[in-house]
Amino acid sequence: MKTGKSVLPVLLLMIAGILGAQTIQELEKYANNGNADAQYLLGAKYYDGKDVGKDFNKAVYWSEKAANQGKMEAQYNMGFFYEQGAGVEKDYAKAAEWYTKAANQGHKFAQGQLGYFYYSGFGVEKDYQRALYWYELSANKGVDYAQYSMGYIYEKGLGTEKNIDKAIEWYRKAVAQKHEASKKPLYELLSEGKGGEDAYPEVFRLLGELLEKDPENEDYQYSMAQMYLNGKGVAKDEKSAFHWMKICADNEHIDAMYDLAYMYYDGVGTEVDSTEGDYWYELAEEYENEWYYWGW
Numbered sequence: 001m002k003t004g005k006s007v008l009p010v011l012l013l014m015i016a017g018i019l020g021a022q023t024i025q026e027l028e029k030y031a032n033n034g035n036a037d038a039q040y041l042l043g044a045k046y047y048d049g050k051d052v053g054k055d056f057n058k059a060v061y062w063s064e065k066a067a068n069q070g071k072m073e074a075q076y077n078m079g080f081f082y083e084q085g086a087g088v089e090k091d092y093a094k095a096a097e098w099y100t101k102a103a104n105q106g107h108k109f110a111q112g113q114l115g116y117f118y119y120s121g122f123g124v125e126k127d128y129q130r131a132l133y134w135y136e137l138s139a140n141k142g143v144d145y146a147q148y149s150m151g152y153i154y155e156k157g158l159g160t161e162k163n164i165d166k167a168i169e170w171y172r173k174a175v176a177q178k179h180e181a182s183k184k185p186l187y188e189l190l191s192e193g194k195g196g197e198d199a200y201p202e203v204f205r206l207l208g209e210l211l212e213k214d215p216e217n218e219d220y221q222y223s224m225a226q227m228y229l230n231g232k233g234v235a236k237d238e239k240s241a242f243h244w245m246k247i248c249a250d251n252e253h254i255d256a257m258y259d260l261a262y263m264y265y266d267g268v269g270t271e272v273d274s275t276e277g278d279y280w281y282e283l284a285e286e287y288e289n290e291w292y293y294w295g296w
Helices: 024-032 036-048 056-068 072-084 092-104 108-120 128-139 144-156 164-176 180-191 197-213 218-230 238-250 254-266 274-294
Strands: none
Touching: 024 036, 036 056, 036 072, 056 072, 072 092, 072 108, 092 108, 108 128, 108 144, 128 144, 144 164, 144 180, 164 180, 180 197, 197 218, 218 238, 218 254, 238 254, 254 274
C-alpha cells in the first residue's frame, strides 16, 4: 500500500511584498542579496519552468540557499528533490533530513512525507509509532493521503492498537476530500457491518462510485445486485437486482450464476423461465467443477 504522496508545492508562488510581480532578473537580484523568499521562489520557478526555462540544477541551488536560512517551504522542496532525484542524486537519507527540518516547523506535507518515510523505512529506520506521529500531525491539517494512512494504520494496528472505529473515521475524512484510494477500504469495512446498520446507505453510495471507476469488477457487480435484492442501503428493487446479477453472471461469477438461476426459477425481477434457470444452474456447476478440478 502506498502511503505517501510527494508534491512540490510550486503553487506557493504568491509571496507578499517585493516578490509580487518581479521579473527573473529582479528576483535574482533579491536572491543574490540573500532574500530567502526570493531564493525559494526562484528555485520553485526553475523547477516548474514558470517564466523561465526549466532547470533542476538551478532549482536545487536556489532552494538550498533558502532552506539553509530556515525557509520551511524550501526545506520541503529539498526533501522532494532528494526523494525524486531531481537535480541531485536520489538520496532518501538526505530527503528525510530535509523533510524533518520542514516538518519540525509545521509544514503539513513534510510531516506527511516523514510519516511515509518512517512507515516504509526510507532513509530512516522503519518505525510505525513515529510514522503514526507524523501522519497524525499532517492528517489533522487536512492532508488527504495522511488521513488515508491513519485509517490504514488503525485498521491494521501498526504502531498502535487496532481500532476499526478510528480507521473508519479517518477513511471518511479522506473520502470527504475525494481521496480515491480511501473509498475501497472504507467500503469494505462498512459493508462488513463495522459501521452499523445506519452506514448501509453510505455503503451503497461508495459501491456506486467504485463501480463507476471499475465497471468490470465482478465483486462490485455482485454486491450491487445483493444490495438491491435485499434492500440494504437502498430501496428493494428486484429488477435492478436482476440487471446487476445478469451482468455479473455474464462475467462468469459463479455465485451470480447460481443466484441468477434461482431468480429465473422464482421469477424474481424477471419472468419465470425454467429453461434459463436450468442453463445458468448447469453453467454454474460446470464452472465450479472446473475450479475444483484445477485447484483455482
